[in-house]
Amino acid sequence: MELATAALGSLLPKLGTLLSDEYKLQKGVRGEIRFLQTEMESMQAALERVSRLPAHQIDDLNKLWVRDLKELVYDIKDSVDTFKVRVHNDPEHAKPHSFRRFFDKTIGLLTKAKSRHHIADDIQDIKKRIDDVSKRKERYNFLDAGVQPNTVEIDPRMPSLYQDAAKLVGIDGPTQKVIDLLKGGEDYRENLRVMLVSVSLKPDMKQILSSILRQVSKDKCTNAGEKDRDELLRSIRDFLVNKKYLIVIDDVCNVDAWEIIKCALIDKNVGSRVIVTTRNMDVAKFSSKDGDVYELDPLSNKDSRRLLCKRIFNEDVGIHSDLEEVTMRILNKCGGIPLAIITIASMLACMSNRTKYEWYGVYNSMGSGPEKDRTMDNMRNILHLNYSDMPSYLKPCLLYLSLFPEDFNIPVDDLVRLWVAEGFVEGKKDSNLYDTGERYFNELVNRSMIQLIHINKVGVAEVCRVHDMILDLLISLSAQENFTITAKGLRLKSTVCKIRRMSLQGKVDGNIENNRKEEMLLPTTVDILHARSLIVFGNAVKLMPALSRFSVLRVLRLKDVPGKNIHPKDLGSLHHLRYLKLSGHVELGLLEGIGNLKLLKTLDLRGLFIKKLPTSIVHLQGLEHLLIDLSKLPHGFGNLTSLQELSRLNVDKSPTALAELGKLAELRTLKISGLDKNESCMKTFLQSLSNLGNLRTLECSDDIGPISLDNMSDQWRGPVHLHIFNGTLLTLSALPRWFSSLSELSYLSIGVNGLRQVDLQLLGALPVLRYLHLCAHLDQKELRGGVTEERLAIGGNQTFRSLAVFEFTNYSRLWLVFEQGATPRLQRLDLIFKSSICGFDVSFENLTSLKHVTVEIDCQESRNTSDKVMNDAFDMKTRIRDAVGSHPNHPTLELSIRFPECSNDWLSVRTC
Template structure:
């Protein structure tokens, strides 16, 4: 239902655009579009109202109605897009001689007239279909078919967690003790203060079980205690009544008669001067916590509260002093033990015949106890044969919607999906397009959402920024896992847990959102398929498996597909591009382009996102100028060197016609980049230009200044060419919207000293990565970058004044600072508590001298991660202990010891001293200690 509402959110602005003077529609057609707009707005209101109902209260007739509406909305949007493409792509403005211009204008006028006739016909057909859908619903409602079923009271699917046999629980001792330590091991004045600790993690991870285990172990130490579950749609009066009854030990008999404010006052009155322990389980939103918190009086008697949640923002908001516990999945060892205990009622080994399939089942479960327990209950009732167990493994990937034994697990995971706002649901379902364990680049994922129209906002807002917020919200809700984190601490790739993936594949199939093709027979009841993902067939587990080809039922059409994602060898399953008429996304990852005809690619007029990977024929992109709606051209994985044949070396001149292009992405780490044609300054909508090689495209440096919407720029090849740098700086001064600037080099270290003190950087810059580029000293203009949050910089000379300048940057969170030469001017540089580095959370310091940083009281108050690169030969053991204890938020330390020229004993002494210093820190941070150049020790 929410998917239909999301689709309408994308369509309605387009209908408004059609009514503008730009399209010069006839009066009758404009009236029809206004009717259509009003009808769609009414649909959106009805769908938004219905979406607030629990899923079990929506009968089958209404589900069919919603499905038909969604398909109708898709078709309306396709029709509107087709009209705009036909009108906007006419040759009216061709720049040829006068006769040619007259001829093209005449053709253009005829094309527009024909297009307006098409849109009028389409609207009439759509009106007829709207009428049919409405009448069908009314016709069967009148027979009583659609009468809602009586409401039922759902049993909280997490309740069994409260009654698990402790003897059968595996892997909870460590988390239980960790949580107890967070609650009890508090020193000084904080010991008597009210302490709130949050447990956060995905559904099924055991948060409720662990919270209950701690509650049972500690409740006897408190005068009053309570355990309440909040759930997705909380009844706050009932929750507060339950707290009052429990803490009063049922002495308050009229709790059910009180209103919310009276309940809050009663709880506070009862808890005055009492030491209490309360568990608030399964909190879904900050608003619910805010209400409950009003009852938690603090009289400095050592009270404790535990909050469990799936959402990081709730965990952070509810935790006092930032105390939260991110619950990890079970280890492989504990996962095996739990499986065995549930199947055999004892901790025994798995028979060798079942070892391989057991590992695959446990991998699928991903350390989630609920998944392991659920699967174990299935296996316990089956013959212990390889064939039967593989059947269970296969059902985990495709049978989630039909296997009754998996219902409990599905219900718990489904709670998280049901609670998502409507605009996040299609974004999450889109991840079903990628296979198990596939790491997706986050930036690419947001661009794919943009191409599909999932992201929309108020006029003037940046949709990419909104898309990043969507992504962060899904991470905070534990629906997406972060995988790769770069040196700046910025997440680069993500994936979804296998069990979440199975859920969204099931939902995606039910909603006709997308289908996955892997060489198997396609089963679909829908006429039009909207999204297709082609995977390598990896299901070789069953002994009777055979390679098959895709068989499309004759009733199924892929012409209305909006996305086609092809991964690797699955290209052999790829249908011809000529079959697709409204394709918005073409994502070919490591797919050779020989299967694509340049004419077919150039005819995809609806395309918004094009990603090409692998070997590409030189002429493939010649027709790219026809793709007027293209927003992203992703060539990062393109193979520009082909040992066995011709390869692509430059982009065609027609690319400069793509005035709507927003993201041009090339490989920024290859030795030689693609050559860009003259005229790149015409791409005035460009927001991101990555992998620009100025050696290949020097004229681009001049035209950069015309790209005033540019937000991200990553370039290489400046080298020591002073004229290049001068031209670049002149252009850079015009880029007032620039947020990220990165330099790369294929020729070693380069100097950035032309960016000297008289020059001024972009004032809105948020991230600067100099790479291997070096400043002689820190330029003064860095002090004007009040929005800078990430900085990677190398300097030859590091001075006390430089640290003062960097420390004054108000939102600097991540700093990589390298003193590249032996020219550090002072042996000790002080960082004090004078509000310097007040936002810094991650700091890496690399130096090649005997210089040390001295941390005074109050230094870097938010620093959690500190990294150090040092030369053992130049390090005095007494110089290591330089105030690390003043880093009051420190959690993790990474030290790399350069052994070059040092004796082995000297290296060992330095490492021992480092361990002693870190070990004596009051926070007991973790330590990662490593060596480089060990072969050069003397």
């Protein structure tokens, strides 16, 4: 239902673009477009009405109407895109009246779809009533007649609410944490605190308020169900005045719901408590008064086994040795999720023989996709509740994840680029589509539908994954909606006529001659002409259909491409393509026609073993992401004025690159290598950098230095919107003065020769700097032995006020001391320094938020390990351990000593 709504929402502005003067359509055609726009708007309103109904109240007739409407919308979008491509690619042959044939066909389809479902008998009847809004409403009132009678659904989580506490597994630790949060600190008797735990369903606000009123009044208020919402709120407040209370509220799914509930709660500083459960992290953060959010961790392996045994054998007994291996595989797939473990255990408990062969049958059924398995229904129903509660714009983004295999690590930025290419991300004025896509991703994470696998040092998610149980649901839903089709073998199993998105994941014999056919076997009834995405994993690329069969493809993602399987003309004819990712060994000729792909937004050739890019790439003026390894860029790549990301530009291989770089004014991410430390090269680089006013990320991967980034005039200005400067291997002769203007910088990694107090003052004033990796090298005076050990102070008065992670590698003869009031938010401190530094004194006690400390003492400068070196190192270890141990936060400590082993040059690390 929501997918049809989302499709319609993206179609309406697409139709509007056809009315611009650019296409010069005839008057009659423009009128038909306006009519179709109005008709689609009414359909969208009707769909929204239906979508507000519970799923069980929508009859089959409406479901069929929605299905046909969605397919119709997709066909119209494809036709519109095809017409626009024809206009842009061949304006002389794209006659204005050619669009009339498209609309004649579309109107015919529309009439057929509506007559089938009693919307209207023919298009003439629709045209006569187009201006009458009220009559248009009446035309869709059949929806009310198709609603099935109200039925009461049983909450599938209900049995767990009345479970015997003695049978619960893995709750001891979480119970104590919840108790500690309820108690709070010294003021726990005074302030009302709100603490959250986990997942829930869609709330009925009136029902929740009525339930609260009945319980707090001890059933004295017998007419709670007759009161409206405002009356309920006032009555609850009257009962709670000056009372100490503990209220547990389940099913809070959005911020608005919590805002209403909060109105009923009076805080008179008598020690009352409220526990709210939610699956939405945004709700958790918003409703938590003091930041007390408790996230349930997955069950441990031990507790997972206990839960499985209790459900199957009704007691804690060991698993028979024959079942050990299959049991561990099943539990690994469940990932510590109690719901998954209980559901699978229920299936196993129903088996009379309980042999490993039967259990392997259950294991193989997990993640079965569209195949119906009644024993999995309960789990799917519960997972489906969270999906159903999502806004319509998130659902296609989530379902798109069904194209990826189980346990596949998905780069977040790549996923967002795919969403944008498919048109799932709604464009808004003054907003970047990719920023909006990142917000979509964060919403899905907050709703616990996506697992984060890797988060970088500033808290940004970089890699994600979908849990097997969620993936199973997505595959099933995608098949029902004809959203995606996945092939895991040589033959595609599909009952649909038109495939919209296809993923090939089958494992193919390494010897292709051993297979009967060198192409994916498709049923004759299957139409792939309308496929919008083709994603192929591994050597399944050898069996994919010819690219010439995909006429409206938007996304093509191929790994390990064998060049002989793709004809250059086929690749260059994919005029609708927005996203292209290729890797493997191919000839340069394969990419000759790439300049024809005028709509291409993302070109990802990382892992494609070619020495240079084709010259035709300079014609892709709409390209926004160019991702390459060490390939040579052609002269004129500065014409790619829409580029937002360039990774990785190798200056050595592209001599004119630095001069042309300054033309890319829209660039937001630049990863560069091959920089030369000579003054002329750096001056050209800085001059180009001054033109990149939109730059957010700058990464230099050169192990060079010392270099200067400060040899420009006082009028020169750096990229003031820079968020990330990653120059881990870059050593600066001095900290540039223009760093002081980087008020949005949150991540900085650099090396500096001869670190000075003024440098620390400059960095400490950066308002949003969260991560700092600073490597202090010896300057010329220190190399000549003219400088003794020196202390530099990171002062108080809220310097480094946003810093959360500080990594300090010290190869110089100075030391840092933290004064009181400095780095008030610092949680992690990583130190690497030589054992020759005798004046070690960090002043850990002044780091009030410290949670983790890592220290590595480097003794490798002493080529022969002496007793003195070892004694000094272990003495410093003791001092560090004592200093960290006396910290009131009791931070964790990882401490190691690196020293030469015997007489060879290999280094060893001993962790203490």
